[in-house]
């Protein structure tokens with residue numbers, strides 16, 4: 001099979017770029033120093049590659065991701081780095097053939113975990129990103145409460161999500177340090193062996209966490225590309241030019257195939273004008289006309305990998321024009 005055989009829009013990954021990203025990260029953060037976040041690729045075949053390189057613990061954002069990894073035999077040590085209150089889903093999690101650790105940040109999430117029969121938790125601490133996580137000075141009391149409820153507290157997690165995309169490397173380092181000081185102070189009172197934090201943008205700067213939760217590094221996107229990290233953009237969307245006027249061309253890939261919260265995708269040697277539901281309209285650089293015609297195939301490089309992947313059912317692994325394999329994006333949904 002070749003690229004010409006794929007129906008568009010199609011999610012494709014360059015095999016060599018993917019392998020280079022995986023190998024670079026495995027060398028920097030070997031084995032359990034990395035707990036890859038699967039939300040970035042939602043693909044058990046890709047997770048299997050990460051496990052083969054020595055990363056046997058995974059970070060998940062959804063129950064579906066936990067269930068899928070367990071079913072694929074990748075359940076050695078799964079962290080659900082997210083708060084869950086749904087009793088039915090928690091009950092299912094507790095019965096997976098996997099080691100399950102759950103993030104908790106309140107009395108309610110602790111009680112729900114204990115009631116469902118879950119055994120291990122991390123205290124989720126807010127370290128500057130106004131999302132989940134308890135205030136750092138609540139972590140000790142929550143750890144005590146969890147232990148009183150019969151749960152094992154394996155340590156803390158605290159995701160510095162407000163820092164990972166900061167373009168200036170020095171500022172990224174300073175802000176990571178500030179966040180991790182909060183997490184270490186919380187850890188001093190919770191105990192446990194795990195300090196879980198970090199992402200692709202801070203993978204080599206967060207030296208305080210015992211494990212880094214990076215996920216985007218494997219496929220990458222144009223937002224992370226700006227940071228000058230040692231990972232290359234491996235993921236693009238193959239699209240077909242379906243309409244052409246004098247000044248612009250239109251590709252059959254729009255908002256419903258692209259995560260747009262980090263901005264427009266890139267089209268090499270062209271300037272993206274805008275994306276709509278099913279289309280991307282683009283011109284040439286600096287007002288020049290596009291150099292493609294109706295029927296041509298082009299690549300769009302997404303600005304945000306996670307939501308882009310979640311729109312697609314398959315990830316085609318390619319080498320130049322050849323399609324080597326097609327991997328199901330089998331961890332989608334909640």
Ligand SMILES: Cc1ncc(COP(=O)(O)O)c(C=O)c1O
Nearest residue numbers: 081159199200201213214215216
């Ligand atoms: C809890 C958590 N940890 C880690 C990450 C790291 O992901 P990335 O590799 O995209 O920086 C994310 C991404 O949003 C996250 O939500």
